[in-house]
Amino acid sequence: MSYFSDIYNGIKTLLTGMSVTGGYFIRARKGSLTQQYPDNRETLKMFDRFRGEVVMPHDEHNEHYCTGCQSCEIACPNGSIEIIWDRAVDPETGKKKKKIDQHIYHMGMCTMCGLCIEACPTDAIVWAQNYENSVYDRAALTKILNQPGSVVKAGIED
Amino acid sequence: MTNQEVKNKIKTEEYFINMGPQHPAAHGVLRLLLTIDGEIIKNVEPDLGYIHRSIEKMCERDSYQQIVHLTDRMDYLSSNINNEAVCLTVEKALELEVSDRVKVIRTIISELTRLASHQLWWGVMGMDLGALTTYFYAFRDREMINDIFEETCGARLTMNYNIPGGLMFDIHPNFVQRTKDFITHFKTKLPEYDRLLTGNVIFEKRTKGVGILTKEDAISFGVSGPVARGSGFASDVRKHHPYSAYDRVDFKEILFTEGDTYSRYQVRMAEMWESMSIIEQLIDNIPEGAIQETTKAVIKLPKGEFYQRVETARGELGVYINSDGNKNPYRVKFRSPGFSNLSVLNHISKGVKIADLVATMASFDFVIPDIDR
Amino acid sequence: MNLLIMNIPLNITGTIHDWINSIMPQTAANITEWVLIAVAYLALFAVAGLYLVLLERKVAAWFQLRLGPNRVGPWGLFQTMADALKLVSKELTSNDRIDKFLYNLAPYFVIVTSLTAMAVFPYSEQFQGFDINIGVFFLFAISSIGVIGILVAGWSSNNKFALIGAMRSGLQTISYELSVGLSILTMVLLSGSLQLSEIVEVQRTGGWLIWQGHIPAIIAFMIFMIAGTAETNRAPFDLVEAESELGAGFHTEYSGMKFAYFFLAEFINMFIIASIAVVLFFGAWLSPFGITEGITWFPEVLWFLIKVLLIIFLMMWFRWTFPRLRVDQLLTLEWKYLLPLNLVNLLLMAIVIWLNWTI
Numbered sequence A: 001m002s003y004f005s006d007i008y009n010g011i012k013t014l015l016t017g018m019s020v021t022g023g024y025f026i027r028a029r030k031g032s033l034t035q036q037y038p039d040n041r042e043t044l045k046m047f048d049r050f051r052g053e054v055v056m057p058h059d060e061h062n063e064h065y066c067t068g069c070q071s072c073e074i075a076c077p078n079g080s081i082e083i084i085w086d087r088a089v090d091p092e093t094g095k096k097k098k099k100i101d102q103h104i105y106h107m108g109m110c111t112m113c114g115l116c117i118e119a120c121p122t123d124a125i126v127w128a129q130n131y132e133n134s135v136y137d138r139a140a141l142t143k144i145l146n147q148p149g150s151v152v153k154a155g156i157e158d
Numbered sequence B: 001m002t003n004q005e006v007k008n009k010i011k012t013e014e015y016f017i018n019m020g021p022q023h024p025a026a027h028g029v030l031r032l033l034l035t036i037d038g039e040i041i042k043n044v045e046p047d048l049g050y051i052h053r054s055i056e057k058m059c060e061r062d063s064y065q066q067i068v069h070l071t072d073r074m075d076y077l078s079s080n081i082n083n084e085a086v087c088l089t090v091e092k093a094l095e096l097e098v099s100d101r102v103k104v105i106r107t108i109i110s111e112l113t114r115l116a117s118h119q120l121w122w123g124v125m126g127m128d129l130g131a132l133t134t135y136f137y138a139f140r141d142r143e144m145i146n147d148i149f150e151e152t153c154g155a156r157l158t159m160n161y162n163i164p165g166g167l168m169f170d171i172h173p174n175f176v177q178r179t180k181d182f183i184t185h186f187k188t189k190l191p192e193y194d195r196l197l198t199g200n201v202i203f204e205k206r207t208k209g210v211g212i213l214t215k216e217d218a219i220s221f222g223v224s225g226p227v228a229r230g231s232g233f234a235s236d237v238r239k240h241h242p243y244s245a246y247d248r249v250d251f252k253e254i255l256f257t258e259g260d261t262y263s264r265y266q267v268r269m270a271e272m273w274e275s276m277s278i279i280e281q282l283i284d285n286i287p288e289g290a291i292q293e294t295t296k297a298v299i300k301l302p303k304g305e306f307y308q309r310v311e312t313a314r315g316e317l318g319v320y321i322n323s324d325g326n327k328n329p330y331r332v333k334f335r336s337p338g339f340s341n342l343s344v345l346n347h348i349s350k351g352v353k354i355a356d357l358v359a360t361m362a363s364f365d366f367v368i369p370d371i372d373r
Numbered sequence C: 001m002n003l004l005i006m007n008i009p010l011n012i013t014g015t016i017h018d019w020i021n022s023i024m025p026q027t028a029a030n031i032t033e034w035v036l037i038a039v040a041y042l043a044l045f046a047v048a049g050l051y052l053v054l055l056e057r058k059v060a061a062w063f064q065l066r067l068g069p070n071r072v073g074p075w076g077l078f079q080t081m082a083d084a085l086k087l088v089s090k091e092l093t094s095n096d097r098i099d100k101f102l103y104n105l106a107p108y109f110v111i112v113t114s115l116t117a118m119a120v121f122p123y124s125e126q127f128q129g130f131d132i133n134i135g136v137f138f139l140f141a142i143s144s145i146g147v148i149g150i151l152v153a154g155w156s157s158n159n160k161f162a163l164i165g166a167m168r169s170g171l172q173t174i175s176y177e178l179s180v181g182l183s184i185l186t187m188v189l190l191s192g193s194l195q196l197s198e199i200v201e202v203q204r205t206g207g208w209l210i211w212q213g214h215i216p217a218i219i220a221f222m223i224f225m226i227a228g229t230a231e232t233n234r235a236p237f238d239l240v241e242a243e244s245e246l247g248a249g250f251h252t253e254y255s256g257m258k259f260a261y262f263f264l265a266e267f268i269n270m271f272i273i274a275s276i277a278v279v280l281f282f283g284a285w286l287s288p289f290g291i292t293e294g295i296t297w298f299p300e301v302l303w304f305l306i307k308v309l310l311i312i313f314l315m316m317w318f319r320w321t322f323p324r325l326r327v328d329q330l331l332t333l334e335w336k337y338l339l340p341l342n343l344v345n346l347l348l349m350a351i352v353i354w355l356n357w358t359i
Helices: A002-026 A071-075 A115-119 B003-009 B076-094 B100-129 B134-152 B175-198 B201-207 B215-221 B261-283 B337-342 B354-364 B368-372 C012-023 C026-063 C079-088 C100-118 C135-156 C160-191 C196-206 C214-231 C256-281 C297-319 C327-354
Strands: A053-055 A081-089 A096-106 A126-128 A142-144 B015-019 B031-037 B040-047 B304-311 B316-323 B331-335
Touching (some): A002 B175, A002 B201, A002 C026, B031 B354, B076 B100, B076 B304, B100 B354, B175 B261, B201 B261, B201 B354, B201 C327, B261 B354, B331 B337, B337 B368, C012 C026, C026 C256, C079 C256, C100 C256, C135 C160, C135 C196, C135 C256, C160 C256, C160 C327, C196 C256, C214 C256, C256 C297
Antiparallel strands (some): A053 A126, A081 A096, A096 A142, B015 B031, B031 B040, B304 B316, B316 B331
């Protein structure tokens, strides 16, 4: 007799499974999760803390906050940050101080671990939320973070 | 003619098949050399190393804060738990006591990671057995966990949120509400998963009595995690060697005794319910406190060997650090759960069919970067 | 709206027949007619194959909470045409150790059997390609030839995975043919004739056969659906082409147009199984309760297609819900469950007819 009860139970479980997928089929219009990507760029916003790319924000006078302390370069595990610096005479105090020439960021090697941003004492580098970083030439992934002609904001190391 | 006489008269030969490193819908780059006679498997030999990236060697040149981000990429589905393991080892060596807030948040995030890993496992198990829609349902729910992580930690897969001494930054204000919404949503979905796959007669026939692992074999091969608990070996590190906030929550250790694929499946489904209950107990009363303990900028561990074990979604992960007083460790070794679990595959696969091997591997839940490191 | 207004007897086949006979002598006219019919069926084959693929992709997407192809053409209607163009332009690669003659011959087996089987269905009262008096038997015999194509493809590919897949498919098909045949036989018992247009006549006067032979017919329908799904190597019986186990099964070594042949033939087989079910159980081109009775060919073909599409949807629903069966479980299902049930059902149907308990 278990022959027939096997058949009956089997068919019952199969129909239960079909009811689950059938339910999704009927609600397919409202429930679909597809985001039609290139068409929805305006409404697609990442969260604030999303780790897209490391950038150095500049304010309206073209000043950045990087003092050249090299904390980020030391903190980076695989050498994605290189800082080219120089000692120059600070006009206000007359002493020699570090000044950065170029803050090079190899985005191709970066693992987005965030240690550089945590290490920076002046919040010179922050996370940006852009996710479209693909390029045709790998050399374009090596970015120089400080814009040409920018200077460090005065008095930032206090 | 009896069955044996027929077998003796017809001469068959065994042949070798590569379930190769490139395989559609398999678990990663694992090469299995199968010796098959017709449809019955005679021998399984795993061939590893296709994704070896020398993580342990790289740890020898990095400082202690920097080795955390490498462990993200070992078992990428429980990346938070791997990070936590290394941080706990370093804190144990420095004898640093983190605040309650850090412990509770670490536990909540670990359980969320475990849930996400088990959701992906469920989707992939259905897909390996042929029910192709389970993958999409699992990922829909997993997206909600990914959103929680993205809002708080900033990344969806390789979080790197724990540091030796605490957390990198505080949780987002929306964290608690989002987690509660997710738990309410997921509690309605798990019964649906059961209706779709667990009770299905085809699924039961494919998984019951297949790939039986006895308790003695589990203990002698060093198997851990849901695989061992499916065979009756009580090996949950969270219960027997509690860390972070696990000693103050109340949860059951799930044990089944049959040791076949179906019981391993049931262990993981029940673990999802237990994870949700742990999160519910902790989410409402996250104590206030410091997020980071101050450590020196350059951490140097005292000379000696330090070991800490945690329970990832796959089993017991052990972190061994041998330090000689410098700012880089002398040797770091990870006892990966997948490696020990894989060693038992040959033993339990003798005499089963190819389709059973696929079901067994799906129930073991291998992540090959964890095995190869 | 008074439907009788549309009762214009558009006797298309008659008109074309007269026109061709008027412009050429008898033999040439016959040959031209045959060529025209063949071209019509080829066109139907191609169009049906292409749009069934698109339907499968869309239906699969809606089960899986996503939208299907919707970029190429409105609602993705030109998607399979783009796929077909891509497949035609691909390089036909193969090993150097294949058995060349068999390797090139194998796709043609499946295509020819599918095309031949499509010719006997009554799409409407006037549109039936080949109405012989052993219609059902002919269908059954032709679909048995298709399995040779799969075996030959697997053997000649010189590939272990392909061989495993082909052997599995061979034993699956020959086992489930028994169940298909017995369910068809049950309905033939009820209708009293093997000729397909006769079967439709019986259903026109007495109601659809699934309603006439109540319980045995419903059981026969359920067994036919299960066995028919197994005949076409679709999930949950698709261990032949199980992606997670073996790569791609028997068509691993085929690329380009030859792969397209196998691929299309699978969908046309699905169409054929659904058409057999519709003809034998649901009254091929008849409308339910005779609402559009007497209007010419257009609503009749539409009803046929609607019913076939519903059955195809049912087969797709099976595919996207259930895991697949293992080889020995497949054989257990057939020989221990479906075959005895089928035989008992046949007996039951005979008793029902003898005691005149049909509706």
